[in-house]
Amino acid sequence: MKPIISFDDFSKLDLRVGTIVSCERKEGSEKLLRLTVDFGDQGTRNILSGIAQWYAPEKLINKQFIFILNLEPRQIMGEMSEGMILAAEGKKPLPLKPSGKTPPGAPIR
Secondary structure, three states: OOOOOOHHHHHOOOEEEEEEEEEEEOOOOOOOEEEEEEOHHHOEEEEEEOOOOOOOHHHHOOOEEEEEOOOOOEEEOOEEEOOEEOEEOOOOOEEOOOOOOOOOOOEOO
């Protein structure tokens, strides 16, 4: 288990529902997918995720998942990634998703 954090630290995370509007393999990588994600009023962001070996890009389009929006952007293979998809560990990563259709950009509390 990781160290206990305060509620104030947890509340700093901006967790939101995002809808993947396009998805493709990152050229030159066997692991990365480039997700273009709609966050409603928060806009659209590009997010790189290392899930390509488990998920076909076309199967993720129009699906909703939970993302962290306020991570510092990170350059990965020459491209900026502007967030992170949340996933549970298992035999393969299992991206977290809302149980029903949710407006893009809805905050997670």
